[in-house]
Amino acid sequence: MQTLESLGHRLSSYLEPHQINRVRRAYYYAEQAHKGQRRRSGEPYVTHPLEVANILAGMHMDHQSLMAAMLHDVIEDTTISKEALTEQFGEPVAELVDGVSKLTQFEFETQAQKQAENFQKMALAMAKDIRVILVKLADRLHNMRTLGALKPEKKRRIAKETLEIYAPIAQRLGMNNIRLELENRGFAAMYPLRSERLQTALKTARGNRKELVEKIQNAIELRLEREHINSLVIGREKHLYSIYQKMRNKKKSFKEIMDVYAFRIIVDSVDTCYRVLGAVHNLYKPVITEFKDYIAIPKANGYQSLHTVLVGMHGVPIEVQIRTKEMDEMANSGIAAHWLYKSDNDDDIPSGSHARARQWIQGLLEMQQRAGDSLEFIENVKIDLFPDEVYVFTPKGKIVELPTGATPVDFAYAVHTDVGHRCVACRINDRLAPLSQPLQSGQKIQIITSPGAQPNPNWLNFVTSGRARSGIRHFLKNQRHHESIELGRRMFSRALLDDGIELNDLTDEQTQILLTATNTPTLEALLEDIGLGNRIAHAVAKILATDKTSSTSSGNIYSPLMIDSTDGLMISFARCCRPIPGDPIIGHISAGKGLVVHRDTCRNISELRNNPEKISAVNWAPTVTGEFLADIRVEVQSERGIIASLATRIAELKGNIEQVNVDERDAHNSVIRFCLGVHNRVHLAHIMRRLKLISAVIKITRSKN
Structure with missing residues (x-):
């Protein structure tokens, strides 16, 4: 009971008595709901919600958030429903609790999918009420503080999720204090040995650096006093996880990272920040490329500060951050500062970070x-x-x-x-x-x-x-979907015509027969399957063909598929033979890729000819447009500038060079292979004829395969 009393005492500094009573009521309700449940560590379960509420009280959160903190596991871990909570504590509190609750009633195939679905649910809840994420962060923080009782693999899983998602969210919302604790605890749980060794190294390094830190600090303080600037100079400690990250990502040794001395200077106004900057730049030489003005351009999470790097005595690098008291509190509390400084007459201090958080969630x-x-x-x-x-x-x-x-x-x-x-x-x-x-x-x-x-x-x-x-x-998926339906429609329509049936004249009964036989939900899904090459149009058409119609079938007497541009996702051109308009062509249906177009003479298609379902008659549309690739092989006498001459001639003729390879044959002759973008066969022939006129060209051919 003492803990509830101490929480009540804490809340009395900023909440109304009737609001504190509602928080107490939520506590008693949770205590009742979790009766008999214990945490892994053996203490009654209700101690966890109480601690979460305590963390939120430190941020001066409103009474509804504190009630939600008390009740946050009720829906998930007891038989009480969201409706019951709404009845007892009102809609906003029930919505907050539901937003924080995990999806327990669903079966998930993998742990990753479960984690992703839960996060997705929380993101939707955050969009309605941003307090959801603050309750969730406080819940996660207390879980990280009490990880000790869990099995090693569960510890690692929770730590990984914390480092990958919750610590970055705290950073995104500008809540630096919470982020640092989540990162350091997550690091210790994920890599206990690395964390321990770094911790030891850090202690030793701090001892060795003490004297120099004091010297630099005194020099800065003296200079600012001389300029009559009121300020607070603090030596900034590096945190375990950030040291580890720098060592890994920037491939730096521990010594290199610890050789940098960091200080924070806190002053009373923005104007003074810039005066301090001038003073420290006079004291030590600045590194020109390392100055950043986050006061004029705040970071995405609302963080503001001036950053500069100086070269101090003995050439040691000194990192300095200069900011006002409000900016410092904002950097540590972030979006929580919205509640921390909220008073009736002054609601606008932290609105910047609140608006940014909203914008981020909108993006989510x-x-x-x-x-x-x-x-x-x-x-x-x-x-x-x-x-x-x-x-x-x-x-x-x-x-x-x-x-x-x-x-x-x-x-x-x-x-x-x-x-x-x-x-x-x-x-x-x-x-x-x-x-x-x-x-x-x-x-x-x-x-x-x-x-x-x-x-x-x-x-x-x-x-x-x-x-x-x-x-x-999203765009490609949609486009692929529409194109495969369109291609499937054309292929299926042609296959049905072979059996004397019009696709547009299909009756509901015939459509139903097709869907039942192929086990697909809609005709659109069936056409998409055909377009993707997962089903063969002729085989599907045979389902409807009666003996009468199939006997009159006379092979592909109907118009082949027309190809009118290079832009489709579901129609692709084989790289082995590179067909261009004017070439006799044949289509091959490939699962998942749709229709692949080859030249009629292509060797790779020869074994597929015995499998007529996989082959589709295709033809170039008379209006075909676009740029098609073709390979040519040019045998030349080796002389200076020959490639430039060939390239100039190709460009003059509106050909586009996509690729050039040179195979040296001997001292006199070389073989150059070009991959060209051309409009059609006539265009290619024109280019080849004009290249043949260059005196150094011995022979020119189009590559077959």
């Missing part, structure tokens, strides 16, 4: 709607949680925050999904640049779009933000 919701499943969603979230950012500008001067390593494509998707989809090129600081170029802070980015453009699957190889990744995947 968008990703959630586009992700194929919960595992893909959580993968995108993890990408977005890693904290390092670059800050770039739109042409109108608006700041856009992106993860480190982001490219113009990430920027385009950050501006708007449609801008991402239609993006074809970009300018960085008014100069044309490749879409895959990593961006750096301070650059101005302009995206060039085109109405007919669409995302390129290759973008997935270089984009870094979850938003871009999920946007591209």
